[in-house]
Amino acid sequence: MAIDTSKNETPVLIIGAGPVGLFLALRLSQSGVPVTVIEANSGLDDSTKALTHMPTIYPDFKRAGILDDVLNAAGELRSTSAYFRRTSDKSVITKLPIPPGKPGPCLLPQGHFCKILLKHSQRAGAQVLFGHRFESVRAQEGSRVHVDVSSDDGVKKTFDARFLVAADGGKSAVRKAAGIEFEGETLPAQLVATDLYYPFEKFGWSATDANFFADPQDYGLITPIDGKGLWRCSFGLQLNKDSGEGSRKEGLSMNEIESAVPRKFEKMLPSEPGKKPEGWKLVQIAPYKAQQLCAKTMRKRSVVLVGDAAHLTNPYAGMGLNTGIFDASSLADALVSIVQRDASDSLLDKWSDARRNMFLKVVDPMSRAAYWAFQDPDTDSLPDRHPMFKAMKAGPNAKPPELGTDVSKFVEFK
Structure with missing residues (x-):
């Protein structure tokens, strides 16, 4: 294998060009932080995969300048509701109520979503390298991380970055290389x-x-x-x-x-x-x-985890992808504060604790409740047990569960 001896330096190196990695790259690039994204596949994964975007994520989409593109791409599925049915006869138990004047969830295939993110992130200046596979964290010196990458054309490259972000999914090679374990159950x-x-x-x-x-x-x-x-x-x-x-x-x-x-x-x-x-x-x-799994930490020295690399949950509450986007949005704010404003790296420890608590105390119990609610033989009481209906019953002014993290309250300067 040939070795590329050129200097590949970047403040932030992201492994994985899925929705979470690309959203993070977009936000960082828009803030003026140089970023490189490494993706093993030769191009974007165009599979449908995760579909649901909850309205609570829309302010973050708007901030990133992609909300209109997402809603336009969704077309007739830009504001949806849901029926709850009995499998035995397909009869409707109830319909999820959407408060008047407020949007419902948006449905957009993940492949389409990633195309929007790639277009905007590259336009903002992010470097996205397809056909490049993460191999190892070869060494760490001071506040830098050195990452070995192999390309499809047989060239080995070494990247020197201040931060390495794992956005490479539930089987994350970066998480494993960093020695960070998952906790939870199958x-x-x-x-x-x-x-x-x-x-x-x-x-x-x-x-x-x-x-x-x-x-x-x-x-x-x-x-x-x-x-x-x-x-x-x-x-x-x-x-x-x-x-x-x-x-x-x-x-x-x-x-x-x-x-x-x-x-x-x-x-x-x-x-x-x-x-x-x-x-x-x-x-x-x-x-x-x-x-239902969560990493023991989402930050270990220069390595940071987001999305499925950091936590996994079942899909029956529609919180998996949305939680990952909130990871990326809040991490972008933290990294901008560190790279551009000289905030202390300890901000990432506080961010990690906050995101883990969000998963363990909000996402995990709600998604578990939704998963088991559909398997209860007492189908008539489903609206009383499902977390989405509980939230709706609180009234039209009730706030949905807060999945974001405001890192500004954690910032300390050196």
Whole structure:
């Protein structure tokens, strides 16, 4: 492998060009902090993945100058609601109330969101290098971190940065290299997200709203993805009750998952009376684990964790991606204060504590409550148990859970 001996210096090096890494790069670049993003793939991941943006994140989008682009890209899905249904007969338990004059959640495929972020971050001056893979943290000297990276064209490079940010997902190589452990548990279920085409509107379903299904076995979610006929159907598959933690982490095989898809569609998709759903077209299957995990720390010397590299949660409260964006937004404020205003690096320790507390005390319990609420056989009481409904029942002026962090109150100057 050839070695690039040129000097690759940057105040901030981000590993991972997903939504959280790119949002952080955008905010830093807009503030005048030079940043380089390293991404192992040859281009953006254009898969649908996470879809939901809660209105609480809109002020941060507006601050970054992307809110209009996000809402315009979402089109008819820019303000949605959700139906809660019984899987047994598809009947509606209730509909999530949206306060008058306020927007509902926005649905936008993650690949589309990342394209918006890439365009804006590069326009602001961020350097994004695709086809570059993080290899190791070779050495740390003083307040600098040295990172070895290999490129697709066979060149090894070393980057010298003041801060290394891990935005490389739940299996983060950076987190592992830094020796930071996850704490928490893997829940006893295999979660599966499928994308499909099916004429839901033919059966009277709203083309712009999500549908959550309550059932002890056949719980899940069906939601439009792009407003053009592509839908997401997500569900859980029970693991063997006698399986240990090792089996939970391993999950089901792809053959087992693929064989379960028609059975789940039969349970969840609407159809003519007495008939099975017909004519669905499966586009993709994406299995993932039901995990509630958080890193022991989100900062270790020059290494900082954000998004899924820092914490993982199930999707049934719609808080995963939004929490990651709030990580990036608050971290951007902290790094700008340190790099440009000579604030103490201890600000990152306070930021780390605040973000971990936000996950452990707000995100984790709410997402767990949402996950188990859909599996309770008492479906009639779902509105009394689901955290989204509890928040709505507090009244039109009730504030949603605060997921952001104001780092200005932590700033200390050297």
